[in-house]
Amino acid sequence: MQHLLIKTAERLISSGCKKCYKRSIHASNLTHQAAGKRNKDLFTPSPFKRSNKINIDDNFSVQRDLREGDNTYGVRRYLLLSRDNDHGDSTQKPTIIASINASKNILFGAQLHAKQSGDYIADYFAACEPLLDIAKEDASINGQQVQALAALNGLSSWVTECLERDGEGSQVLTSLLHGEQSNILLDNDKEEQVKKQGSTSSSNRRARQNVKRQSAKIILDNESDRILMVDAIRAIATGVPRPGHSVVGQGTYRDGEEGWKALAWEYSNLATVPFSASNGVPGLEEVSLYKSRDGEVAKIEHLASVEAEYLKVAGGAMARMFFV
Secondary structure: OHHHHHHHHHHHHHOHHHHHOOOOOOOOOOOHHHHHHHOHHHOOOOOOOOOOEEEOOOOEEEEEEEOOOOOOOOEEEEEEEEOOOOOOOOOOOOOEEEEEEEEOOEEEEEEEOOOOOOOHHHHHHHHHHHHHHHHHHHHOOOOOOOEEEEEOOOHHHHHHHHHHOOOOOOHHHHHHHHOOHHHOOOOOOEEEEEEOOOOOOOOOOOOEEEEEEOOOOOOOOOHHHHHHHHHHHHHHHHOOOOOOOOOOOHHHHHHOHHHHHHHHHHHHOOOOOOOOOOOOOOOOHHHHHHHOOOEEEEEEEOOOOOOHHHHHHHOOOEEEEEEO
16 A cells, blocks of 8 residues: 555645645755755755664654665655664664655655554554654755645545434535535635744744645535435445446546545544544544644545555545645
């Protein structure tokens, strides 16, 4: 799945990002050193300027693995490592605690690899938050606004449960099921100011950003379109093909696209900060992680990942987030 996400990130950088966020992002192919000569104040030095491995405290270090030769802004992986073996056997590989992937200015795939206690949620955030801080700083070296692609695990289960309750729990689904189109129109593609007043000591020089946010808007021409969309959404969520179809294929994802994106948007906004086992939605840990570091859900990417297991749990949808 990581390979597919890397391809997705590269595709979104080269196409959608420039089109949808012209005011928030500029596309720079300059290296950090070359860009710095033009305007040093707009660029952040990489925390890995001297070494691809830095110690963050007595117990942990962060290593940056480059996947495209010496290209520091290409595909790469940030690893949170244990320092238990710093002075021991040099041939023994350090324990990987957590990791985050990146391609240019897009972060994705935050994972916990080694539990430190019996509480997965606590361990996930304790390991990934400091790792994210360093990854964000490194991803901003060319002056581009840092983004993330967050998994929406559990989206299919959530939609299925709402369907079983006749839409209860989802405003979008309730409106679709009962034909209340007026309630579905929720200011799509509204340009909204997301203001973040940074302190004078903040390292983020772009504390105020315009983020073009996509909410749930579905325009249906007639009743047959509504039924077609509901049937497609049900098939995507449950994995059961529509009547007359043998598989949940491209046509199903096409017919259900706008409805599924609206539901994914609604689901992504259930993510809480702080996230805990008692008040968090299982599957939205990555969204909550990025939110904890000033990430804002800006758009839903349809079929961002077509890996079979991810299609099953989230219908392929991912949340594009901007750090503001």
